[in-house]
Amino acid sequence: MKNSTPENKSDAYEERANWPPHTYRDYPDIKPETYQEFMEFLNTENTSGRLMELQPWVSVCDSRCAFCYFPTTASAKVKIEPYLELLKKELEMYAKTKYVKTSVFDEIVLGGGTPSVLSAEQIIDLVDFCKARFNTNDEYFIKVSGSSKTLALPKIDKLAEYGVFQVDMGAQTFDDKLRKMLCLPDSAEEVEKAIRHARKLGLCVCVDLMYNLPGQTMESWVSSLKKAIELDVEIDAYSLHVDPGTPLEKMIETGVSPPQGDTEFEKQMYLAAYKLLTEAGYKAVGHDRYSRVEWHMRENCLNGWPWGGILTTGAGCFMGYLQRFSYSNMENIFEYMEAVKAGKLPIQRLSKSDDDDMMRREMSRLYLRLPVSKKEFMEKFGKLPEDVFSKQLQNLKEKGLIEIDDKEVRITKEGEVWKANIAWEFASESQTQNK
Numbered sequence: 001m002k003n004s005t006p007e008n009k010s011d012a013y014e015e016r017a018n019w020p021p022h023t024y025r026d027y028p029d030i031k032p033e034t035y036q037e038f039m040e041f042l043n044t045e046n047t048s049g050r051l052m053e054l055q056p057w058v059s060v061c062d063s064r065c066a067f068c069y070f071p072t073t074a075s076a077k078v079k080i081e082p083y084l085e086l087l088k089k090e091l092e093m094y095a096k097t098k099y100v101k102t103s104v105f106d107e108i109v110l111g112g113g114t115p116s117v118l119s120a121e122q123i124i125d126l127v128d129f130c131k132a133r134f135n136t137n138d139e140y141f142i143k144v145s146g147s148s149k150t151l152a153l154p155k156i157d158k159l160a161e162y163g164v165f166q167v168d169m170g171a172q173t174f175d176d177k178l179r180k181m182l183c184l185p186d187s188a189e190e191v192e193k194a195i196r197h198a199r200k201l202g203l204c205v206c207v208d209l210m211y212n213l214p215g216q217t218m219e220s221w222v223s224s225l226k227k228a229i230e231l232d233v234e235i236d237a238y239s240l241h242v243d244p245g246t247p248l249e250k251m252i253e254t255g256v257s258p259p260q261g262d263t264e265f266e267k268q269m270y271l272a273a274y275k276l277l278t279e280a281g282y283k284a285v286g287h288d289r290y291s292r293v294e295w296h297m298r299e300n301c302l303n304g305w306p307w308g309g310i311l312t313t314g315a316g317c318f319m320g321y322l323q324r325f326s327y328s329n330m331e332n333i334f335e336y337m338e339a340v341k342a343g344k345l346p347i348q349r350l351s352k353s354d355d356d357d358m359m360r361r362e363m364s365r366l367y368l369r370l371p372v373s374k375k376e377f378m379e380k381f382g383k384l385p386e387d388v389f390s391k392q393l394q395n396l397k398e399k400g401l402i403e404i405d406d407k408e409v410r411i412t413k414e415g416e417v418w419k420a421n422i423a424w425e426f427a428s429e430s431q432t433q434n435k
């Protein structure tokens, strides 16, 4: 039988891009005109017919992991109750708009940060608040993200009883030596205990695992993957990006921690995960997910990119997508609270895409392992992908990274490893300059 692992011979690029274009990093700072346009848009009806995701963030953590680039605040520095009141106020502001009143959500996802710093009662109250104000379809899912440290077993019991479908946990690695270096506060055994408990209660558990960590060997990576398979969890596998300003950057600079592996090593780790997980019955879906849960493969918000929608709220949230608008909120939790108190949407960056940008976004479906349908492209833009991106498509096809037939454009097995680089081929010049 032919091995289905992506080819590792292809050296189509010098190094793997860590993220695709069209993330909050590209959005311009909000201007009064775009705020006004966004408010006018929110006063229109949602006629897309697509189901959306509601994503309130609790961007607060008990402790800071050395690698993390998320804009979070230490729980010791902020009072949770006033924050939750203002988070609800922001949610209410959106809920009252025509666009949201005519939208239907099939996911309520508490993200962050670590929403598990809340008590079970606070989590349930927040989800109840969302359920009362936003339309949900018959089959909708509640997900709560958190770390095992703040997910005590009785808390997991209460969430399961309430009807939470999935708990997302940032396990990162089951190697205690690496956990210590990354300032992860709990042991691999404790993470495992929380996961086993949640699985026993029938909860779906999705763990984040990271690869190409400083000092991480291939054996350690494979062993973490095997542990996740044994625990029967979904897996988000992220390659570490050492972000400027993180404690880890300093640790590497000063030699306290070894450097990361090179591009080739990172690629081999990606390929090892792909092989191990697909052989264990997982399917690679979305940007970094390996899934054995059928529902994850047909998630509306993912499959509808870029026309589905995520309504995100809370300090530091950055995954807001509503039709042609993309936004991220103020990162500083106190500035966020002040803005909401003053009755303003606390948006920090807001971008409105024209057709040119939406076509580029449509092509970044390839990054999400989704095909670009020629029929849909034609319906939206009156052109075919090859009319707009003939050079890029030809080049990628020659490299064996994509396939094109009369129905769609899709990535090949060889293209898998390079999917973020592939997405960058369709970026605008200004996006590429800011990369």
Ligand SMILES: C[S@@+](CC[C@H](N)C(=O)[O-])C[C@H]1O[C@@H](n2cnc3c(N)ncnc32)[C@H](O)[C@@H]1O
Binding pocket: 067, 068, 069, 070, 112, 113, 114, 145, 146, 147, 148, 168, 169, 170, 171, 172, 208, 209, 210, 238, 239, 240, 241, 242, 243
């Ligand atoms: C906001 S965290 C949510 C999980 C939760 N806060 C926790 O840690 O348990 C999302 C995930 O992003 C990933 N992440 C954070 N910083 C990263 C970095 N510098 N490079 C790659 N992935 C990173 C981690 O795997 C982390 O679990």
Ligand code: SF4
Binding pocket: 060, 061, 063, 064, 065, 068, 069, 070, 072, 112, 113, 114, 147, 170
């Ligand atoms: S990885 Fe999770 S727990 Fe750690 S600092 Fe980032 S958001 Fe907080």
